Amino acid sequence: MTFTPVRRRLQLPAILCFSIFLAFDTSSKATIRYEISLARPEQHLFHVTMTIPEVKGEVTVQMPAWNALYQIRDFSTHVRQLEASAGTQIEPVEKLDKQTWRIQGQGTIEVRYATYWDETGPFAAQLNSEHAFINPALILMYVPARRLEDVSVAMADVPYDWRVVSAAGFASAEYGRSRSVLSQSPNYDALADAPIEVGRFDEFQLPGIAPEIRVVVHGDNWKKKQVEEDLKRICHYELKLLNGAPFEHYLFILHIGKGAGGGGMEHANSTAISVSSEEYLPGVAAHEFFHLWNVKRIRPASLEPVDYTKEQYTRALWFAEGVTSTYASLTLVRSGIWTKDQFYADLGEQISELENRPANRWQSAEQSSLDAWSEKYPLYNQPEYSVSYYSKGQVLGDLLDILIRDRANNDKSLDDVLRALNSDFARSGKFYRDSADILRTVDKIAGAPFEEFFRKYVAGTDPFPYQQVLAFAGLDLRIAETRRPTLGFLTEHDLDGSLVARTVDPEGLAAQAGLRIGDVIINWNGGEAPRRIERWLREQKPGDLLKLRVRREDHQLALEFKLGEIKAVLYAVSEISHPSKEARRIRDGLLHGTTGAALMP
Ligand SMILES: [Zn+2]
Numbered sequence: 001m002t003f004t005p006v007r008r009r010l011q012l013p014a015i016l017c018f019s020i021f022l023a024f025d026t027s028s029k030a031t032i033r034y035e036i037s038l039a040r041p042e043q044h045l046f047h048v049t050m051t052i053p054e055v056k057g058e059v060t061v062q063m064p065a066w067n068a069l070y071q072i073r074d075f076s077t078h079v080r081q082l083e084a085s086a087g088t089q090i091e092p093v094e095k096l097d098k099q100t101w102r103i104q105g106q107g108t109i110e111v112r113y114a115t116y117w118d119e120t121g122p123f124a125a126q127l128n129s130e131h132a133f134i135n136p137a138l139i140l141m142y143v144p145a146r147r148l149e150d151v152s153v154a155m156a157d158v159p160y161d162w163r164v165v166s167a168a169g170f171a172s173a174e175y176g177r178s179r180s181v182l183s184q185s186p187n188y189d190a191l192a193d194a195p196i197e198v199g200r201f202d203e204f205q206l207p208g209i210a211p212e213i214r215v216v217v218h219g220d221n222w223k224k225k226q227v228e229e230d231l232k233r234i235c236h237y238e239l240k241l242l243n244g245a246p247f248e249h250y251l252f253i254l255h256i257g258k259g260a261g262g263g264g265m266e267h268a269n270s271t272a273i274s275v276s277s278e279e280y281l282p283g284v285a286a287h288e289f290f291h292l293w294n295v296k297r298i299r300p301a302s303l304e305p306v307d308y309t310k311e312q313y314t315r316a317l318w319f320a321e322g323v324t325s326t327y328a329s330l331t332l333v334r335s336g337i338w339t340k341d342q343f344y345a346d347l348g349e350q351i352s353e354l355e356n357r358p359a360n361r362w363q364s365a366e367q368s369s370l371d372a373w374s375e376k377y378p379l380y381n382q383p384e385y386s387v388s389y390y391s392k393g394q395v396l397g398d399l400l401d402i403l404i405r406d407r408a409n410n411d412k413s414l415d416d417v418l419r420a421l422n423s424d425f426a427r428s429g430k431f432y433r434d435s436a437d438i439l440r441t442v443d444k445i446a447g448a449p450f451e452e453f454f455r456k457y458v459a460g461t462d463p464f465p466y467q468q469v470l471a472f473a474g475l476d477l478r479i480a481e482t483r484r485p486t487l488g489f490l491t492e493h494d495l496d497g498s499l500v501a502r503t504v505d506p507e508g509l510a511a512q513a514g515l516r517i518g519d520v521i522i523n524w525n526g527g528e529a530p531r532r533i534e535r536w537l538r539e540q541k542p543g544d545l546l547k548l549r550v551r552r553e554d555h556q557l558a559l560e561f562k563l564g565e566i567k568a569v570l571y572a573v574s575e576i577s578h579p580s581k582e583a584r585r586i587r588d589g590l591l592h593g594t595t596g597a598a599l600m601p
Pocket residue numbers: 266287288291320321324
């Protein structure tokens with residue numbers, strides 16, 4: 001498609017203002033058309049009309065069971081009253097399974113349904129009187145046999161002062177019954193990969209960066225100068241690291257402020273990020289922008305082609321997600337957003353998070369990737385059941401960088417591995433074979449075999465050789481014991497928003513005080529339960545009193561108990577005061593992204 005660098009804005013009073021990335025010929029035929037009506041947004045219902053031409057006898061439509069998050073979320077459960085017609089004739093619809101419908105008919109078939117969404121965050125969809133945010137795969141069905149055909153989306157009944165933006169580009173058009181905003185995508189997967197924001201957002205372009213990177217912000221109380229400066233540094237560094245942009249235009253959709261939170265979601269030419277304050281933005285943005293390469297284009301074969309109907313297993317998330325986190329922290333320190341002490345503190349925290357999980361002794365980085373689909377269950381996320389491929393992968397990335405530098409006399413680094421994967425796979429239009437092609441590339445770049453490292457620490461669960469590897473970079477790992485408070489139970493929000501005790505440790509003080517699984521917590525120390533219980537817990541001490549009022553069946557109970565105590569080990573990374581010249585070079589290389597023999601002044 002053609003990229004139009006000049007931004008066009010229509011300023012006619014009766015027409016919406018549009019952000020236009022792309023100019024396209026609206027007369028070109030889109031095989032399957034969607035119209036999404038935003039009428040009465042306060043009802044949280046997207047009214048969808050899907051028009052499927054050239055149906056011969058019957059057509060099957062399907063709603064994805066998952067998208068973006070590696071979690072089965074069954075978007076079909078949000079759908080109500082699906083109907084189909086051809087012209088004025090109502091066509092018979094038969095439901096085949098939880099997410100599939102078969103429609104009998106001939107010619108052009110119209111499928112109509114409503115779908116309810118009012119969830120915040122980059123993985124969700126939301127329609128309310130403030131704005132709409134849409135991950136298209138959550139609300140739009142596809143025809144399984146025709147997923148590769150081009151599609152168009154029209155947003156209809158858009159409130160008069162709302163604008164529409166997405167990486168797919170929206171332009172105005174007369175479409176059907178009402179004036180709407182239209183976009184085209186080459187296929188359903190591309191459409192699914194371009195989230196849409198509709199509302200009264202702020203919008204600006206990152207200065208001094210080409211190709212164009214635009215930022216739209218829906219939020220309150222955020223500091224534009226800070227957001228712009230941080231994003232500029234991050235994008236500038238990562239574009240330089242990987243030899244230029246793999247996109248023609250890029251879009252940050254940011255939700256900032258009270259009630260926001262939930263991190264970010266990467267897409268091929270955009271990202272959606274939700275943070276409670278701009279101070280949390282750099283960490284998320286550095287991660288999501290790096291995904292442009294790592295996972296979106298340097299992509300494991302195990303994730304292709306996407307199967308929306310069921311779990312798609314991959315052993316590569318330790319690299320696709322974990323090493324993306326390695327690069328988020330490297331980007332922050334190398335672009336000057338973090339000091340080196342912040343970088344060391346973050347690495348120490350990741351090691352602490354990993355080593356304080358008993359499951360680290362038996363769950364490998366690859367297995368943690370494979371089990372990503374279990375993360376929707378609170379028990380699975382407990383330290384005895386799993387490790388995170390984010391923290392395990394991030395630490396593996398730093399260890400790999402130091403080891404490659406050590407083997408290659410600091411002439412090569414993990415940066416070269418990423419650049420090689422970018423040229424051998426992303427730019428060559430190939431997908432890589434989970435850990436196998438990463439190992440091959442590391443071997444090639446380092447000029448030394450890493451098979452043992454991958455066998456022991458990626459596929460296996462040998463304890464990481466922290467001290468030995470960090471010493472190559474003139475770094476030391478110090479260990480201190482500490483005590484942390486523990487609740488003795490886990491909570492989850494029900495669909496109606498109530499907070500429910502989901503898991504109760506039978507030996508904990510909460511269980512001894514009478515708390516049971518299924519109890520609904522209605523009062524927490526005399527007030528509302530904290531929004532982030534983990535964060536609240538970090539500010540408490542073992543032995544502090546917790547008073548709960550809970551609802552069980554038709555009566556209420558007052559429970560009172562002390563917070564329990566667990567031992568934790570804190571790991572802290574620090575510099576060795578008189579490292580060898582080789583170690584200094586590697587440390588400088590890690591912090592500044594440099595290779596070669598020169599020492600930083
Ligand atoms: Zn990620």
